[in-house]
Amino acid sequence: MSDVEFKFHPNKKATIITAPFSGGQPKSGVELGPDYILKAGFQKQIEELGWDVNLVHALEGTNYENEKSQMTADEFGIKNGRIVGECCKKIHDAVKGAADNDRLPITIGGDHSIGSGTLSGMLEHNPDTCILWIDAHADINTPKTTDSGNLHGCPVSFVMGLDKDSYPEELKWIPHKLKPNRIAYIGLRDVDAGEKKILRDNNIKAFSMHHVDKYGIGKVVDMAIDAINPDRKFPIHLSYDVDAIDPSFVPATGTRVEGGLTLREGLYVAEAVAETGLLSSLDIVETNPLLAENDTHILDTVSAACAIGRCALGQTLL
Numbered sequence: 001m002s003d004v005e006f007k008f009h010p011n012k013k014a015t016i017i018t019a020p021f022s023g024g025q026p027k028s029g030v031e032l033g034p035d036y037i038l039k040a041g042f043q044k045q046i047e048e049l050g051w052d053v054n055l056v057h058a059l060e061g062t063n064y065e066n067e068k069s070q071m072t073a074d075e076f077g078i079k080n081g082r083i084v085g086e087c088c089k090k091i092h093d094a095v096k097g098a099a100d101n102d103r104l105p106i107t108i109g110g111d112h113s114i115g116s117g118t119l120s121g122m123l124e125h126n127p128d129t130c131i132l133w134i135d136a137h138a139d140i141n142t143p144k145t146t147d148s149g150n151l152h153g154c155p156v157s158f159v160m161g162l163d164k165d166s167y168p169e170e171l172k173w174i175p176h177k178l179k180p181n182r183i184a185y186i187g188l189r190d191v192d193a194g195e196k197k198i199l200r201d202n203n204i205k206a207f208s209m210h211h212v213d214k215y216g217i218g219k220v221v222d223m224a225i226d227a228i229n230p231d232r233k234f235p236i237h238l239s240y241d242v243d244a245i246d247p248s249f250v251p252a253t254g255t256r257v258e259g260g261l262t263l264r265e266g267l268y269v270a271e272a273v274a275e276t277g278l279l280s281s282l283d284i285v286e287t288n289p290l291l292a293e294n295d296t297h298i299l300d301t302v303s304a305a306c307a308i309g310r311c312a313l314g315q316t317l318l
Protein backbone atom coordinates (compact mmCIF):
# COMPACT_ATOMS: atom_id res chain seq x y z
CA MET A 1 0.00 0.00 0.00
CA SER A 2 1.01 3.60 -0.52
CA ASP A 3 0.23 6.63 1.68
CA VAL A 4 0.40 9.07 -1.23
CA GLU A 5 -2.97 10.68 -1.93
CA PHE A 6 -4.24 11.37 -5.42
CA LYS A 7 -6.59 14.35 -5.47
CA PHE A 8 -8.11 13.52 -8.84
CA HIS A 9 -8.32 9.80 -8.07
CA PRO A 10 -9.20 9.44 -4.39
CA ASN A 11 -10.64 5.98 -5.03
CA LYS A 12 -7.39 4.86 -6.64
CA LYS A 13 -8.68 3.26 -9.80
CA ALA A 14 -6.42 3.05 -12.83
CA THR A 15 -6.50 1.62 -16.33
CA ILE A 16 -3.39 0.31 -18.02
CA ILE A 17 -3.77 1.03 -21.74
CA THR A 18 -1.41 -0.84 -24.01
CA ALA A 19 -0.32 1.01 -27.16
CA PRO A 20 1.95 -1.41 -29.04
CA PHE A 21 2.70 0.93 -31.93
CA SER A 22 5.97 1.59 -33.77
CA GLY A 23 4.80 3.58 -36.82
CA GLY A 24 6.07 6.91 -35.50
CA GLN A 25 9.69 5.88 -36.10
CA PRO A 26 11.61 3.39 -38.27
CA LYS A 27 12.95 0.80 -35.77
CA SER A 28 11.10 -2.42 -35.06
CA GLY A 29 10.62 -3.67 -31.53
CA VAL A 30 9.09 -0.73 -29.67
CA GLU A 31 5.67 -2.32 -30.28
CA LEU A 32 6.82 -5.11 -27.93
CA GLY A 33 7.29 -2.69 -25.02
CA PRO A 34 3.85 -3.20 -23.45
CA ASP A 35 4.19 -6.97 -23.57
CA TYR A 36 7.55 -6.96 -21.81
CA ILE A 37 6.38 -4.46 -19.20
CA LEU A 38 3.24 -6.47 -18.45
CA LYS A 39 5.19 -9.73 -18.33
CA ALA A 40 7.49 -8.13 -15.74
CA GLY A 41 4.43 -7.90 -13.46
CA PHE A 42 3.62 -4.22 -13.89
CA GLN A 43 -0.11 -4.55 -13.24
CA LYS A 44 0.44 -6.43 -9.97
CA GLN A 45 3.08 -3.89 -8.89
CA ILE A 46 0.54 -1.08 -9.25
CA GLU A 47 -2.15 -3.13 -7.51
CA GLU A 48 0.21 -3.66 -4.57
CA LEU A 49 0.26 0.13 -4.13
CA GLY A 50 -3.47 -0.03 -3.45
CA TRP A 51 -4.83 0.68 -6.92
CA ASP A 52 -7.70 -1.14 -8.54
CA VAL A 53 -6.29 -1.77 -12.03
CA ASN A 54 -7.91 -2.95 -15.25
CA LEU A 55 -6.32 -3.48 -18.62
CA VAL A 56 -7.38 -2.13 -22.03
CA HIS A 57 -5.66 -3.14 -25.27
CA ALA A 58 -6.35 -0.01 -27.28
CA LEU A 59 -5.05 -1.36 -30.59
CA GLU A 60 -6.50 -4.85 -30.41
CA GLY A 61 -7.56 -6.16 -33.82
CA THR A 62 -5.43 -3.66 -35.76
CA ASN A 63 -2.63 -4.49 -38.11
CA TYR A 64 -0.41 -1.42 -38.11
CA GLU A 65 2.87 -3.32 -37.91
CA ASN A 66 2.25 -4.92 -41.31
CA GLU A 67 1.23 -1.64 -42.91
CA LYS A 68 4.32 0.07 -41.56
CA SER A 69 6.53 -1.92 -43.93
CA GLN A 70 5.00 0.00 -46.83
CA MET A 71 6.10 3.31 -45.30
CA THR A 72 5.40 6.23 -47.60
CA ALA A 73 6.09 9.91 -47.10
CA ASP A 74 3.80 12.85 -47.91
CA GLU A 75 4.76 16.20 -49.44
CA PHE A 76 6.42 17.32 -46.18
CA GLY A 77 8.29 14.01 -45.87
CA ILE A 78 5.95 12.86 -43.09
CA LYS A 79 5.93 9.08 -42.77
CA ASN A 80 2.96 6.93 -41.85
CA GLY A 81 0.53 9.81 -41.31
CA ARG A 82 -2.48 7.57 -41.82
CA ILE A 83 -1.63 4.82 -39.37
CA VAL A 84 -0.32 7.28 -36.76
CA GLY A 85 -3.57 9.26 -37.07
CA GLU A 86 -5.76 6.15 -36.76
CA CYS A 87 -3.75 4.71 -33.91
CA CYS A 88 -3.75 7.99 -31.99
CA LYS A 89 -7.53 8.22 -32.32
CA LYS A 90 -7.91 4.80 -30.71
CA ILE A 91 -5.50 5.76 -27.91
CA HIS A 92 -7.32 9.09 -27.49
CA ASP A 93 -10.65 7.29 -27.08
CA ALA A 94 -9.20 4.75 -24.63
CA VAL A 95 -7.51 7.44 -22.51
CA LYS A 96 -10.52 9.77 -22.47
CA GLY A 97 -12.82 6.81 -21.80
CA ALA A 98 -10.80 5.68 -18.78
CA ALA A 99 -10.53 9.23 -17.40
CA ASP A 100 -14.27 9.87 -17.92
CA ASN A 101 -14.88 6.71 -15.85
CA ASP A 102 -12.75 8.10 -13.00
CA ARG A 103 -9.84 5.81 -13.74
CA LEU A 104 -6.27 7.12 -14.08
CA PRO A 105 -5.00 6.16 -17.56
CA ILE A 106 -1.51 4.64 -17.67
CA THR A 107 -0.60 4.29 -21.34
CA ILE A 108 2.28 1.95 -22.15
CA GLY A 109 3.97 2.45 -25.55
CA GLY A 110 4.93 2.03 -28.16
CA ASP A 111 6.74 5.04 -29.61
CA HIS A 112 6.03 8.62 -28.52
CA SER A 113 3.83 9.45 -31.52
CA ILE A 114 0.98 8.10 -29.39
CA GLY A 115 1.39 11.25 -27.25
CA SER A 116 -0.93 13.10 -29.63
CA GLY A 117 -3.63 10.65 -28.58
CA THR A 118 -2.96 10.64 -24.84
CA LEU A 119 -2.58 14.42 -24.51
CA SER A 120 -5.63 15.22 -26.60
CA GLY A 121 -7.66 12.61 -24.73
CA MET A 122 -6.77 14.12 -21.36
CA LEU A 123 -7.25 17.70 -22.54
CA GLU A 124 -10.74 16.82 -23.74
CA HIS A 125 -11.46 15.13 -20.43
CA ASN A 126 -10.25 18.18 -18.51
CA PRO A 127 -9.05 21.27 -20.44
CA ASP A 128 -7.10 22.44 -17.37
CA THR A 129 -4.72 19.49 -17.66
CA CYS A 130 -1.07 20.51 -17.76
CA ILE A 131 1.72 18.42 -19.19
CA LEU A 132 5.14 17.41 -17.91
CA TRP A 133 7.11 15.96 -20.83
CA ILE A 134 10.16 14.02 -19.62
CA ASP A 135 12.42 13.27 -22.57
CA ALA A 136 15.83 13.68 -24.18
CA HIS A 137 13.94 15.25 -27.12
CA ALA A 138 11.30 17.97 -27.32
CA ASP A 139 9.07 16.05 -29.78
CA ILE A 140 7.67 19.38 -30.99
CA ASN A 141 8.69 19.35 -34.65
CA THR A 142 5.98 20.21 -37.15
CA PRO A 143 5.71 18.66 -40.63
CA LYS A 144 7.52 21.80 -41.83
CA THR A 145 10.46 21.58 -39.42
CA THR A 146 11.11 17.83 -39.16
CA ASP A 147 14.13 16.45 -41.02
CA SER A 148 13.37 12.77 -40.46
CA GLY A 149 9.61 12.81 -41.06
CA ASN A 150 9.23 10.46 -38.08
CA LEU A 151 6.06 11.37 -36.24
CA HIS A 152 7.36 10.39 -32.80
CA GLY A 153 9.26 13.68 -33.02
CA CYS A 154 6.08 15.72 -33.55
CA PRO A 155 3.26 14.78 -31.12
CA VAL A 156 3.33 17.99 -29.07
CA SER A 157 3.02 20.28 -32.09
CA PHE A 158 -0.19 18.58 -33.26
CA VAL A 159 -1.91 19.03 -29.90
CA MET A 160 -0.76 22.66 -29.87
CA GLY A 161 -1.82 23.30 -33.46
CA LEU A 162 1.58 24.62 -34.65
CA ASP A 163 1.99 24.96 -38.46
CA LYS A 164 -1.46 23.43 -38.79
CA ASP A 165 -1.70 23.98 -42.54
CA SER A 166 0.92 21.25 -42.96
CA TYR A 167 -0.80 18.35 -41.17
CA PRO A 168 -1.49 15.01 -42.84
CA GLU A 169 -5.23 14.55 -43.45
CA GLU A 170 -5.47 11.77 -40.87
CA LEU A 171 -4.07 13.95 -38.08
CA LYS A 172 -6.51 16.80 -38.62
CA TRP A 173 -9.00 15.38 -36.09
CA ILE A 174 -6.64 16.18 -33.21
CA PRO A 175 -8.08 19.06 -31.21
CA HIS A 176 -5.59 21.90 -30.71
CA LYS A 177 -6.20 22.24 -27.01
CA LEU A 178 -2.72 22.54 -25.53
CA LYS A 179 -1.58 26.05 -24.64
CA PRO A 180 2.16 26.75 -24.58
CA ASN A 181 2.05 27.81 -20.92
CA ARG A 182 0.64 24.44 -19.90
CA ILE A 183 3.58 22.22 -20.86
CA ALA A 184 7.08 21.99 -19.38
CA TYR A 185 9.99 19.77 -20.36
CA ILE A 186 12.64 18.07 -18.26
CA GLY A 187 15.69 16.16 -19.47
CA LEU A 188 16.21 17.69 -22.92
CA ARG A 189 19.60 17.30 -24.60
CA ASP A 190 18.94 16.68 -28.29
CA VAL A 191 16.74 19.46 -29.63
CA ASP A 192 16.58 20.33 -33.34
CA ALA A 193 17.18 23.93 -34.46
CA GLY A 194 13.57 24.30 -35.61
CA GLU A 195 12.37 23.03 -32.25
CA LYS A 196 14.57 25.46 -30.33
CA LYS A 197 12.93 28.27 -32.26
CA ILE A 198 9.44 26.89 -31.51
CA LEU A 199 10.27 26.63 -27.79
CA ARG A 200 11.62 30.19 -27.75
CA ASP A 201 8.89 31.77 -29.89
CA ASN A 202 6.14 30.19 -27.78
CA ASN A 203 7.88 30.84 -24.47
CA ILE A 204 7.64 27.17 -23.50
CA LYS A 205 9.37 26.20 -20.24
CA ALA A 206 12.10 23.70 -21.05
CA PHE A 207 14.67 22.34 -18.60
CA SER A 208 17.59 20.68 -20.31
CA MET A 209 20.28 18.55 -18.68
CA HIS A 210 22.21 21.81 -18.30
CA HIS A 211 19.53 23.03 -15.90
CA VAL A 212 19.52 19.70 -14.06
CA ASP A 213 23.28 20.04 -13.57
CA LYS A 214 23.00 23.66 -12.50
CA TYR A 215 20.02 23.52 -10.11
CA GLY A 216 19.67 19.85 -9.23
CA ILE A 217 16.70 17.71 -10.12
CA GLY A 218 14.64 18.71 -7.06
CA LYS A 219 14.67 22.40 -7.93
CA VAL A 220 14.10 21.70 -11.63
CA VAL A 221 10.92 19.72 -10.94
CA ASP A 222 9.67 22.50 -8.63
CA MET A 223 10.40 25.16 -11.26
CA ALA A 224 8.71 23.12 -13.99
CA ILE A 225 5.53 22.65 -11.95
CA ASP A 226 5.60 26.30 -10.81
CA ALA A 227 5.63 27.35 -14.47
CA ILE A 228 2.61 25.34 -15.60
CA ASN A 229 0.66 24.84 -12.37
CA PRO A 230 1.62 27.65 -9.94
CA ASP A 231 -1.29 27.17 -7.54
CA ARG A 232 -0.97 23.38 -7.67
CA LYS A 233 -4.62 22.98 -8.60
CA PHE A 234 -4.58 21.59 -12.16
CA PRO A 235 -4.30 17.91 -13.00
CA ILE A 236 -0.91 16.79 -14.30
CA HIS A 237 -0.34 14.48 -17.24
CA LEU A 238 3.15 12.96 -17.03
CA SER A 239 4.43 11.85 -20.44
CA TYR A 240 7.59 9.89 -19.74
CA ASP A 241 9.94 8.84 -22.54
CA VAL A 242 12.40 6.35 -21.03
CA ASP A 243 15.17 7.92 -23.16
CA ALA A 244 15.18 10.84 -20.71
CA ILE A 245 17.20 8.55 -18.46
CA ASP A 246 20.84 7.99 -19.43
CA PRO A 247 21.41 5.06 -21.81
CA SER A 248 23.80 3.51 -19.27
CA PHE A 249 20.70 2.79 -17.18
CA VAL A 250 18.12 2.51 -19.98
CA PRO A 251 19.86 1.11 -23.06
CA ALA A 252 16.96 -0.54 -24.89
CA THR A 253 15.38 2.50 -26.50
CA GLY A 254 15.27 3.89 -30.04
CA THR A 255 17.03 7.25 -29.85
CA ARG A 256 19.65 7.06 -27.13
CA VAL A 257 21.41 10.28 -26.16
CA GLU A 258 24.35 10.32 -23.77
CA GLY A 259 24.39 12.60 -20.75
CA GLY A 260 20.91 11.94 -19.43
CA LEU A 261 19.23 11.69 -16.04
CA THR A 262 20.62 9.17 -13.61
CA LEU A 263 18.18 6.40 -12.74
CA ARG A 264 17.55 8.02 -9.35
CA GLU A 265 16.97 11.46 -10.89
CA GLY A 266 14.55 9.87 -13.33
CA LEU A 267 12.62 8.14 -10.59
CA TYR A 268 12.69 11.27 -8.44
CA VAL A 269 10.74 13.13 -11.14
CA ALA A 270 7.96 10.54 -10.95
CA GLU A 271 8.02 10.52 -7.12
CA ALA A 272 7.86 14.32 -7.00
CA VAL A 273 4.85 14.38 -9.34
CA ALA A 274 3.12 11.75 -7.19
CA GLU A 275 3.86 13.87 -4.11
CA THR A 276 1.87 16.79 -5.54
CA GLY A 277 -1.21 14.57 -5.46
CA LEU A 278 -2.13 15.99 -8.87
CA LEU A 279 -1.22 13.15 -11.22
CA SER A 280 -4.14 12.46 -13.52
CA SER A 281 -2.54 10.39 -16.27
CA LEU A 282 0.75 8.83 -17.28
CA ASP A 283 2.52 7.65 -20.44
CA ILE A 284 5.58 5.38 -20.37
CA VAL A 285 6.98 5.11 -23.90
CA GLU A 286 9.88 4.06 -26.13
CA THR A 287 10.91 0.81 -24.41
CA ASN A 288 12.34 -1.25 -27.30
CA PRO A 289 13.49 -4.73 -26.21
CA LEU A 290 14.87 -5.55 -29.68
CA LEU A 291 17.52 -2.84 -29.37
CA ALA A 292 19.09 -4.51 -26.36
CA GLU A 293 22.51 -6.03 -26.95
CA ASN A 294 22.03 -8.54 -24.13
CA ASP A 295 19.52 -9.72 -21.54
CA THR A 296 20.81 -7.27 -18.93
CA HIS A 297 19.87 -4.37 -21.24
CA ILE A 298 16.33 -5.68 -21.50
CA LEU A 299 16.05 -6.24 -17.76
CA ASP A 300 17.46 -2.79 -16.92
CA THR A 301 15.17 -0.98 -19.35
CA VAL A 302 11.98 -2.86 -18.53
CA SER A 303 12.71 -2.55 -14.79
CA ALA A 304 13.20 1.20 -15.15
CA ALA A 305 9.92 1.54 -17.08
CA CYS A 306 8.06 -0.36 -14.34
CA ALA A 307 9.77 1.69 -11.62
CA ILE A 308 8.73 4.96 -13.29
CA GLY A 309 5.14 3.73 -13.15
CA ARG A 310 5.36 2.62 -9.52
CA CYS A 311 6.96 5.89 -8.39
CA ALA A 312 4.35 7.97 -10.24
CA LEU A 313 1.56 5.90 -8.69
CA GLY A 314 2.79 6.40 -5.15
CA GLN A 315 5.70 4.12 -4.31
CA THR A 316 8.02 5.82 -1.82
CA LEU A 317 11.42 4.85 -0.47
CA LEU A 318 10.35 5.19 3.18
Ligand SMILES: [Mn+2]
Pocket residue numbers: 112135136137139152241
Ligand atom coordinates in the same frame (compact mmCIF):
# COMPACT_ATOMS: atom_id res chain seq x y z
MN1 LIG B 1 9.88 11.29 -26.83
